[in-house]
Amino acid sequence: MYIFIINKRAGRGRAADIFDALKKHPLYKQEKCRNYITEYPGHAEKLAEQIASLYSEQISCFIVVGGDGTVHEVVNGLKNFRQIPITCIPAGSGNDFARGYGVHGEPIEIFRKVVNQRSEKKYWSGFYWTDGKQERLKRLFVNSISFGFDAEVTERANCSSYKRWLNKWRIGSLTYVIALLQVVFRFKPMTVEIELDGDKKRLENVLMVTIMNHPFYGGGMKIIPGAQIRPNLLPILVIQDLARWKIPLLFITVYFGKHVRFKEVKVLYATSFSIESGESMHVQADGQTGKCKSCRVKKDAEARVVYGTK
Numbered sequence: 001m002y003i004f005i006i007n008k009r010a011g012r013g014r015a016a017d018i019f020d021a022l023k024k025h026p027l028y029k030q031e032k033c034r035n036y037i038t039e040y041p042g043h044a045e046k047l048a049e050q051i052a053s054l055y056s057e058q059i060s061c062f063i064v065v066g067g068d069g070t071v072h073e074v075v076n077g078l079k080n081f082r083q084i085p086i087t088c089i090p091a092g093s094g095n096d097f098a099r100g101y102g103v104h105g106e107p108i109e110i111f112r113k114v115v116n117q118r119s120e121k122k123y124w125s126g127f128y129w130t131d132g133k134q135e136r137l138k139r140l141f142v143n144s145i146s147f148g149f150d151a152e153v154t155e156r157a158n159c160s161s162y163k164r165w166l167n168k169w170r171i172g173s174l175t176y177v178i179a180l181l182q183v184v185f186r187f188k189p190m191t192v193e194i195e196l197d198g199d200k201k202r203l204e205n206v207l208m209v210t211i212m213n214h215p216f217y218g219g220g221m222k223i224i225p226g227a228q229i230r231p232n233l234l235p236i237l238v239i240q241d242l243a244r245w246k247i248p249l250l251f252i253t254v255y256f257g258k259h260v261r262f263k264e265v266k267v268l269y270a271t272s273f274s275i276e277s278g279e280s281m282h283v284q285a286d287g288q289t290g291k292c293k294s295c296r297v298k299k300d301a302e303a304r305v306v307y308g309t310k
């Protein structure tokens, strides 16, 4: 049985159009499919957990029709059901999950690949838990988690009115660029203490700290070009002591993966990571934003599976 989770709001209605076309296709009618439409933020997570609890043995794949936010919710709903594969028919504004794990093509082609089980890829989620919460309350991220400037930019982009218009014109990736220009002059650099595999460092004048499961971020920027889909190891990007006027310049080079040549940019690797600050930090995980004063991050050692990859 194939479970479709559809966020009709994703991509300013693009997900709804995609699903309406898909469900009329003979392949959809021929296979055993059930579809669930999300009704509010957080609903996809509850749906995924409830459906998996009831039918785990019968489910061949969860298929998200939406963007990265909906994928994030579904994967968290499936936290205790790692054996159930997922995929995404990209219909959001950023779609970094699909880009990062190689899910490409027309919606029906993706579904056909899933049904024929022609291609699959292993992936290893990151785990995070904030502000001293117990580890059992950890959450998963599939793309990235970050602290500071880019999390604030993501929050600004998510709340913006221009996001829907840019999505409508199919240039949703520009949302992040505009939000960046809005945040650049008012951002306050952070002082943080980070710990990598037990090694503590105090860092001042930090712009951002970003951890990736694959290279893609913010609608296709290669923020850690060398980030590989693999277990145990977290690639961590730290930007420190960067003059404000250099920020837009650095972000232009991110599209080509050349920002890592800036002396203010460092890429570190660890199996476990924590960050703490005296002040509240902006945080984003797969585009879902919030604030925290501390956070612990680990990489899963056991694989999950994405279907429909190239």
Ligand SMILES: Nc1ncnc2c1ncn2[C@@H]1O[C@H](COP(=O)(O)OP(=O)(O)OP(=O)(O)O)[C@@H](O)[C@H]1O
Residues within 6 Å of the ligand: 007, 008, 009, 010, 011, 012, 038, 039, 040, 041, 042, 043, 066, 067, 068, 069, 070, 071, 073, 091, 092, 093, 094, 095, 096, 287, 288
């Ligand atoms: N019915 C709904 N009404 C309002 N918000 C919803 C609804 N269903 C889901 N959401 C929320 O919409 C948010 C955005 O969804 P999603 O990320 O899938 O699309 P997007 O923002 O267009 O794409 P991207 O994340 O790729 O930019 C999610 O955080 C989700 O919680």
